[in-house]
Amino acid sequence: MPKELFFPVIETERLALKPLTIDDSDCLLDIFSDPEVMRYWNTAPWTTVQDAIDFINESNDSMRRQESIILGVYLKSTGELAGKCMLFSYDKESKRAEIGFGLGRSCWRKGYIIEAGEALIKYGFDSLGLRRIEAEIDPNNRSSGRTLEKLGFSLEGLLRQRWEVNGVVSDSAMYGRLVSDFSA
């Protein structure tokens, strides 16, 4: 597939979704070192700018390998980095990928992730040719569950005691959305 497909720039009314650069390291660290943002994540909060640099480099490597699309979510009005959204674990043969998202706390409850998510899902279906997009979240993560429901995902099942992070064991709720749901 063409390389550019995995490095898109996607614009919505208020947002620009585009690949992260090393210049975003400090802002990204601010967002993902916040324990509230990372509360339901499967890794601990970041602690140093190197965590952000590693994330950006690994993201770009995995996009070059055509395994994921990991994009910064920028506010068009100010250029501020609000967070990130991604399609990852791309399986070309099965036409499937997983979706994930996270915003800095100051950007919550403004509808940004619905706007970004709709655009990313459309890109996944229309440009990557996906048949299925799935999401795995902590069932206690109400904001994420509500967001997925609003994005047209169905709750498909519960995987018990799937994670242990810093000694805390948690279940996974599995959500899915099909391209046929999308066009329905």
Ligand SMILES: CC(C)(COP(=O)(O)OP(=O)(O)OC[C@H]1O[C@@H](n2cnc3c(N)ncnc32)[C@H](O)[C@@H]1OP(=O)(O)O)[C@@H](O)C(=O)NCCC(=O)NCCS
């Ligand atoms: C999940 C997250 C991206 C949602 O972003 P957001 O910008 O606040 O979401 P939106 O404003 O687009 O709102 C989406 C829906 O979720 C609801 N919602 C948002 N925060 C909520 C909360 N804390 N509790 C319950 N519902 C919530 C909104 O009300 C809205 O539903 P509604 O229109 O019916 O009211 C954000 O909370 C976040 O970054 N959380 C931390 C990272 C994370 O947990 N990511 C998920 C792991 S993949």
